[in-house]
Amino acid sequence: MNELIDRILSQAGARADAAEVYFNSSESRPVEFENNKLKYIATKSGRGVGLRVIHNGRIGFSSTSDFSRLDELVDSAMESARFGQEARFEFPEDCRPSEVRVYDERVKELEPKQMADLGHRAIDAILAEHPDVQCSGSVSASVSRERVANTRGLDIGYTSTRSTVSLTALAVGDDEGILWVGDRWSRADLVSDVSPLVEKINHDLELAEQTAALSTGTYPAIFTPDAMGTLLLSISQGVNGKMVQKGASPLTGRIGEQILDERITVIDDALTEFGPASAPHDTEGLVSGRTTLIDKGVLNSYLFDLQTAGMLGERPTGNGLRSYSSQPNPGHNNTMILPGDTPYPDMLAGIKRGILVDAVLGGGMSNTLAGAFSVNVDLGFLIEDGRFAGRIKNCMIAGNVYDLLKDGIETIGDTPEMKGALSVPHFCFKGIRLGTQ
Numbered sequence: 001m002n003e004l005i006d007r008i009l010s011q012a013g014a015r016a017d018a019a020e021v022y023f024n025s026s027e028s029r030p031v032e033f034e035n036n037k038l039k040y041i042a043t044k045s046g047r048g049v050g051l052r053v054i055h056n057g058r059i060g061f062s063s064t065s066d067f068s069r070l071d072e073l074v075d076s077a078m079e080s081a082r083f084g085q086e087a088r089f090e091f092p093e094d095c096r097p098s099e100v101r102v103y104d105e106r107v108k109e110l111e112p113k114q115m116a117d118l119g120h121r122a123i124d125a126i127l128a129e130h131p132d133v134q135c136s137g138s139v140s141a142s143v144s145r146e147r148v149a150n151t152r153g154l155d156i157g158y159t160s161t162r163s164t165v166s167l168t169a170l171a172v173g174d175d176e177g178i179l180w181v182g183d184r185w186s187r188a189d190l191v192s193d194v195s196p197l198v199e200k201i202n203h204d205l206e207l208a209e210q211t212a213a214l215s216t217g218t219y220p221a222i223f224t225p226d227a228m229g230t231l232l233l234s235i236s237q238g239v240n241g242k243m244v245q246k247g248a249s250p251l252t253g254r255i256g257e258q259i260l261d262e263r264i265t266v267i268d269d270a271l272t273e274f275g276p277a278s279a280p281h282d283t284e285g286l287v288s289g290r291t292t293l294i295d296k297g298v299l300n301s302y303l304f305d306l307q308t309a310g311m312l313g314e315r316p317t318g319n320g321l322r323s324y325s326s327q328p329n330p331g332h333n334n335t336m337i338l339p340g341d342t343p344y345p346d347m348l349a350g351i352k353r354g355i356l357v358d359a360v361l362g363g364g365m366s367n368t369l370a371g372a373f374s375v376n377v378d379l380g381f382l383i384e385d386g387r388f389a390g391r392i393k394n395c396m397i398a399g400n401v402y403d404l405l406k407d408g409i410e411t412i413g414d415t416p417e418m419k420g421a422l423s424v425p426h427f428c429f430k431g432i433r434l435g436t437q
Helices: 002-015 070-081 112-129 195-207 225-238 241-245 306-312 344-349 401-407
Strands: 018-034 037-041 044-055 058-064 134-150 155-172 178-187 217-223 266-269 290-295 334-337 353-361 372-384 387-392 395-400 409-412 417-419 422-424 427-436
Touching (some): 002 134, 018 155, 037 112, 044 070, 058 070, 112 155, 155 195, 178 195, 178 372, 195 387, 217 225, 225 372, 225 422, 241 306, 395 401
Parallel strands (some): 217 353
Antiparallel strands (some): 018 037, 155 178, 217 427, 266 334, 372 387, 395 427
16 A cells, blocks of 8 residues: 555656645444344445645645546546645645554454443443333444655654444333433543443433423523533634634634633643544644643634645644545544533532533524524423422523623533543533523
């Protein structure tokens, strides 16, 4: 494979002013469960290469997963450069990759039987307490390899692993209502202890056995780390350099401005040990690091790839992300919201009558970029005098993310939880508008 990549780079370099080859391959072994039983065990693999050229000041791009047609790859990239975007960058000459662990040999060596046993143990532990539910999910292990090389002498790459466990439990109530409860973990090292995942699902199922009625109104609300991911989507898009370059972000031109509560600091971190989105360098060959996006509520930085940074006259942040079949765009690594100082039990005890939101159905998001949201509460609970009083159903919450995170925060939890590539604590808001059917 290295010889093929060198061949592509040599051919493209002979015709273009500059060229870059990005190669990616992956092998995964998913073990799937459905209705409390093992469904299948599979092995999946894929690989491909993307070629980006700069010729006569313009960008050309082509990609393929067919390594018998490399001449066509170069021809297509050169042809697309005739009509491509003006290049506002140069390929990097060198890179000293960051030191961060993203590979675990135990993940590579994990056998399908071990993954099946892990899934069965998790499902059995749920059924032991809730025998009437139907559990589905997956346990998977994967290995990915990538390499970036260009005609300015850069040639780097790395191998990473990923271990993922996801599980959902489906329950049908006496009123024929349907409840889904689930959780998902993903890390670069081995996920072997699923007991916290099982405990959360069993806890939610137990709380949901009783329902509670609420009328339309404004209520104090705790958002769990799972639910916070939906709210933070607006912030994620707002700091994306591509949205800023297009003038679509409401945060355009607001560097140095207080946009959120001073208790909020947001960091893009590629250096979390075994983080699901950690990497020693980005897909353009720039060193990875930590970028403070929002510092004590003040907008500090956007995220950039090479081209977007060049168009705005900014320094790239090492956030160029892509697959082999696409050109780079700014993207997040691991996103960290620094914790506050309030333990979750104290946060809960401080609510006389309010709600806890654990999961939402995001299809109702109205204007995400502007921060507006209107979503159904998929899993939420009534809180009375600091205790859960039953599951709330047929409810919708609405508001504006920027308003909530600037002026609407009561307390912030002291213990962050990793949800995918997002590390975030619980948030308690002074009031959320809730509508009922």
